[in-house]
Amino acid sequence: MVEDRSRDSAEDAGPVSRRPPESHLLGVFLRERERLRRIAAGMGMDRADAEDVLQDVSVQVVRYASRFEQENVMMRWLIRTTVNRCLTEHRRRFRHKASRIVKRRPELVQGVTGADSAMEQAGLSEELEIVRRTLRELDPSLLLVVVLRYFCDLDSKEIAETLQMNASTVRARLREARMLLAGKLLRRGIEPR
């Protein structure tokens, strides 16, 4: 699990002395829901599961709408709430087999990896499956920083602020996660560039 960030309920809600309009948090949620959807996708949820996650988050948003003042605090809370909700769906993470993805989304695979021949596609399917399994088994604290950095385009400092940790810890986790992923591919064998 990620460090216990389930404080997203009340105690991390920030000062409540001057309450903003109740729609403020809802507005931030609606504005940022594409980013939250990307986070859910990065954490391994498919589109339908991600919608369920966002629905649950929206309920939490309504419940805690009046507890926040600053937008950056709201954003941190929204991300943590989304992530924690994703973590409860652990069994659903990255459940779609790589071979199906290669068949279903050839343009996506070709665009990212450049593989186009049948031979390359077959090898690619194997590599994709290795990465899928590794992501599925990756500790959530590592997966989360990788998703925020490389799929949501936050830099190390922003991730550190969001997750309330040191930027150096973020960098260390990024290095660990990336080396784990690369290590699995290296064991299979890969051509140097």
Place this chain on the structure above:
Amino acid sequence: MKPSCEQFVDRLVDYVDGALPEEEAGAVARHLAACERCRQTVSALDRSLGLAKVLWEDNLGDRTAADSHARKPQRRVVYCLATAASILLTIGGLTALVLHQDVRQPPVTFAEAKRQVARAGAAAQLLAATHILARCEGTESMVERQYQYILREYADTPAAASIKASRALNLGGTHND
């Protein structure tokens, strides 16, 4: 791994991310030029991230259409089984009615009542959240999904009944128009 690699291996991720200062990046580049093993690691770092992005992007996509085709035969079997089960249940129910005219409802236990109240509460909370969402622009599809979710998962609650009644009212209004 060569002893000389050890001082570079921790910096390879930062190097491929372009996060190293110029001087350090130069030192890593010089080492890579001479070390095939580290070049392989760099290739694997790039490749694995590219493949992870494929998986993430795929999760964002709508696979309903692609998967529904593959699921059709399975669904057909489920429909057949469901039809057979409903016929059996109907026959069984009618038989029981004929044989035991004086069948009484079992008493509702406290635990069951508590469960029903909790369900009704959860559904009402969800419905309230959905009403608030419905007041915001651009939330139509999400709101509709929430309504569908309540109708599906909390079909036996007052919240679901309220949605059905509201829809029936809207339909009536449309016909009148």
